[in-house]
Amino acid sequence: MIDPLAEVVTLLQPAANFSKLVHGASPWHISRSDAGQPFYCVILEGGCRISIDGYEPIELLSGDFMLIPAAYGVAVSSLEAPPPGSETQSPVALGNGEFRIGPPDSPINARMMAGHCSFGSPDAALLVSLLPRFVHVRGERRLATLVQLVREESREQRPAREVVLSRLLEVLLIEALRSTAGTDASPGLVRGLSDLRLAAALRGMHERSAHAWTVAELAKEAALSRSTFFERFSRAVGVAPMEYLLRWRMALAKDLLRRSQGRIAEIAQRVGYSSASTFSVAFTRHVGRSPSQYARDGQAAED
Known part of the structure; x- marks a missing residue:
């Protein structure tokens, strides 16, 4: 797990x-x-x-x-x-x-x-x-x-x-x-993981980051209604479920690109995007550079 x-x-x-x-x-x-x-x-x-x-x-x-x-x-x-x-x-x-x-x-x-x-x-x-x-x-x-x-x-x-x-x-x-489980930790991943229902959804996002998750599916993982899950997740983690998933996918993608772990299309699939073009648009909007440019910059920094 x-x-x-x-x-x-x-x-x-x-x-x-x-x-x-x-x-x-x-x-x-x-x-x-x-x-x-x-x-x-x-x-x-x-x-x-x-x-x-x-x-x-x-x-x-x-x-x-x-x-x-x-x-x-x-x-x-x-x-x-x-x-x-x-x-x-x-x-x-x-x-x-x-x-x-x-x-x-x-x-x-x-x-x-x-x-x-x-x-x-x-x-x-x-x-x-x-x-x-x-x-x-x-x-x-x-x-x-x-x-x-x-x-x-x-x-x-x-x-x-x-x-x-x-x-x-x-x-x-x-x-x-x-150690903050059960305490008054400020919103974030830790508070989300201390809630057993939300923890199930968070683990699902991390275990299957390539899956085409929807809020309804994540709510089902947490055994909560869609509206209850959305409100509970946003309050505990500090961001909406799909925003958290986007941030995590981008973090994974940047790590894979820096380590040259596959072509753009392969990395796109590994982080949940159906095509290289869809991934490139999302990555560029979030990071400010295209995936290929980000990978080149990472290689240049190591040389």
């Missing part, structure tokens, strides 16, 4: 950028703007408050894990908020990948590991759009262990370091995403 979540994460090709251990002494506040980089952190001791653009602040406590697949505006502060208008000095490097933030004469009352990774897929933006805006998991020790392994591996120069890191990050991302 194909696992939609594993497929998306594998296509993303995660790689480690850096991971650090932060010691916080209240009160402190730090904000940053990232160009869509994936950000994660785990609270080892104490707590903090994190604000993500467009959402109410979230309180993170010891054992909590936070993943933002595409971070832009993020602000993190101590649970004891700094006085209005006050400025926090930049984190002080302690060496060995550790930093201290907050007044130098205040006791440390929070510790966290935080890091950024990157997605190697040229199609990362499309794939990330299938994921929740953020993931907040409470009390999962496995995630803290995985983050610690990522941090240790990223600091060492051992053989096969990049291979080990990429596999660890794949496991970390899948573990974080699947």
